[in-house]
Amino acid sequence: MDSIVVIQKEVFYFMKGTVKFFHDQKNYGFIETEEMDEDVFFHVSELDTDSISEDTEVEFETEEGDRGPKAVDVEQV
DSSP states (O other): OOOOOOOOOOOOEEEEEEEEEEETTTTEEEEEOSSOSSOEEEEGGGBSSSOOOTTOEEEEEEEEETTEEEEEEEEEO
């Protein structure tokens, strides 16, 4: 008897954007991109530094979060 194996694969997209908002005390922010209609959420734990300021250019990957897209592996350009 033949068996079928299904592998679920997550797809990540590498993007560029600008930090639109960052809340230092709550450790989260949003990135604005030209590719997406909505801003992308990120948490400080995904940054390559301890903090970041608004209007900073970044590169990142996205994955689907609980409330929409979220940025992972966020790096300053």
